[in-house]
Amino acid sequence: MTDTAKKNQPVSQTSEWTFELIEKYHSEIERIAGNFGLSTYPIQLEIITAEQMMDAYSSVGMPVGYSHWTFGKEFVNTEKNYKRGQMGLAYEIVINSNPCIAYLMEENSMPMQALVIAHAAYGHNSFFKNNYLFTTWTSADSIIDYLLFAKNYVAECETRYGEEAVENILDSCHALKNFGVDRYKRPPKLSLQEEQSRQQEREDYLQSQVNELWRTIPDKGQNESNDSPLRYPSEPQENILYFIEKNAPLLEPWQREIVRIVRKISQYFYPQRQTQVMNEGWATFWHYTILNQLYDEGLCTDGFMLEFLQSHTNVVAQPGFDSPYYSGINPYALGFNMMTDIRRICEYPTDEDREWFPDIAGTDWNETLHFAMKNYKDESFIGQYLSPKLMRDFKLFALNDDDRSRQIEVSAIHNNRGYQQVRSTLSEQYNLGSNEPNIQVYDVDIKGDRSLTLRHTQFLRRPLDKSAYEVIKHVARLWGFDVKIESIDEREKIVKTYECSPPK
């Protein structure tokens, strides 16, 4: 064995981790990531125990969160699975904050820690910092402060108004949390102090607005011709929670604040729901690339690499549709393979690639990848970059399931005739807008019984699930008066209505 064969000594020989080793590996990873041009928030690595990981897990990865039974349920569930050994705990949780917090679990071996550092602290972190959805919709600087504010506020309400009252309102808000998202507006950045000082102001103002809207004493002489058929709101509104927060007649100020908290947090997670494939693909691509670089430089041992590869392979496995393990397309697998494929197209394009991707074939792969990471979400990313080669590798096929015909049709497969359609179908599959029912606030009977009407515009004749009967109860509880949902079809004909009165 000659020392000249390899320039470097491996950082460690055994799989045990220590703080010094983490630091050493981290600085190597940092260097490599820097060479690849990854730009990140400052990093905070936190060593935690398995129990703490379960805690974090069950509060959707938030380091602080208000308390509610649903998180308890998650915890109980996670704990059960973990104890039975059905599930290795997620090896990474990373928080979109500045500094970016990544958890390292005490029980993991050194290769796993290095994997997590590369994956979470550099992969996800750079995605959070650079992807347009995240930069537009979340403010990494203030999220921890806001969560803290929310936790304290909810706790305060519990002592003041009773746990049950708070639980009720939270239950109702949670039922609507996917409908508490703005899609076209940028939320302001607020720090904890500002948030608190503004809260009181907002409380008073909001209530006065509500009072104004629901005023029953007629204005003197003005606008008497109010039999115009104008609706309120004049345009349908898609952010139902926002509408409730601002307009529900009977909510107490503190209840409005809680509606707002749920809405805000939902908004914060909205980009994550739209970039699962990209985000995981990006992080997985980089942990793979960085650790391989580490290995090529002789900084880690063969054993290290084998352990890493085993874990990596598990993560990116994609069972076929007929496998008992199949549960949809694995975002890690699809994302990782697409990222790798883009690199391949840039570096070693085939004729097919030149035909399909004339813009990127033969360009600098790192630049191309960064461009894609910054400017796309899952839907558009797949629509833009899914290559015929990958469709063949995955053996993707599209099904057309129409309840008017007795059979399901295979509408396209991975061949020349089918590529376009498979790709656009898959892309559509990641479009949150069509995955979630389109329900908007349509009308409020201001002058009459104050009832609220929501409109569900059917998409491809898909009906609402029967859970709508449950959700509408929650809407009624928040609104305080009768609530109606009308499902309308393509010709604007009402095909179904759901009605509910508030609990007495």
Added chain:
Amino acid sequence: MAQIVDRRLNGKNKSAVNRQKFLRRFRKQIKKSVENIISERSVTDLDKGEKISIPKKDTSEPFFHHGQGGHRDMVHPGNKEFKQGDLIPRPEGGSGQGEGGEASDTGEGEDDFVFELSREEFLQFFFEDLELPNLVKTKLSSITETRKVRAGHTSEGIPSNINVVRSLTGAMGRRMALRGPYKKELHKIEKELIELLKHHNETDRIIIDLRERIVYLKNRIKKIPFIDTFDLRYDNRIDEPVPTTQAVMFCIMDVSGSMGREEKDIAKRFFMLLYLFLTRTYEKIQIVFISHHTVASEVDEETFFYSRETGGTVVSSALKLMASIIQDRYPTNDWNIYAAQASDGDNWHNDSKICIDLLNNNIMPFVQYFSYIEITPDQHQNLWDEYTGIQSGWDNFAMKKIEKTADIYPVFRKLFEKREA
């Protein structure tokens, strides 16, 4: 540069509050589940946690989403033989493909939300708002007994309590500390001496002085005592009051031919519950098993539950034995006495009167609680009628009839339900 923070020592039970909230929210369902478990579980393993399952629909949180129907296109991986235009029959029984691929395609029964309740939580639910009657017995609050417990070390004590390791560690430390300055100087002078000897003779004044100084320093070092009274450390023991919360529980069971396996099984569970319950309240519990047919004997647990006897029934024999055991071994000012009797209610006719006397005079005045369960699917038997008289005379006497295993829990609760103070 990354910051590395060790958070392992931070609290780990961040979710405890949420867990409690979850348990509280589904308390009704969990209780029901616990009740079922009590009636189904084997007797010997009651005292542990439990897997609780509650209907999933109760725990699910509703949200707006698409139901089945309408038109949808989906992409799946792993095509083998499909060609464009192939027609596939729609899978039976619905939701092969939920949106987002989250639905369980394996068709596994997913009706229940299942989770583990720890032993403590399980028993908490089980014993909830139960309370032993007349718990204020004699010595529960008054403290008479103490025991010695270790409480660190002191500098005073008796020789037999000397802690050698501690004392010597202290001595060593003291020696090092006191020697330090002398040693330092000694080293310095010895070095100096070696230097000086290169140019001077042994007889030179300066050398002699140094030699003297060295001797002086060595003496000082030698004079530091190896061990000093000051170093001695003694194990410290202090008296800690021990509340005498001890109880004895008498289990009396009819093992005559008329008691079948099933009846015994029910009785067994009842005793088990009583025992568990007492362990929650008392630190120390003794159990006396008395089985009887025409004659009574004190037996061990194994025999009590599993031996088979035949013959008639004379209940008074057991009561007599119990009364004498109380007198011999369990003075009432030291012991809280509980008794549970299980029988199918059959008794030799002329014996019932004797039972009443024994109970009234020799047993009821001394026990905290006497519970009688009659295990029979039929009408009340003759013992029941006799005991009815006792029940009216003593409020620490309770009786109940149990027909099947599932009755145990409600009856048990009834027996020990919270009483008005």
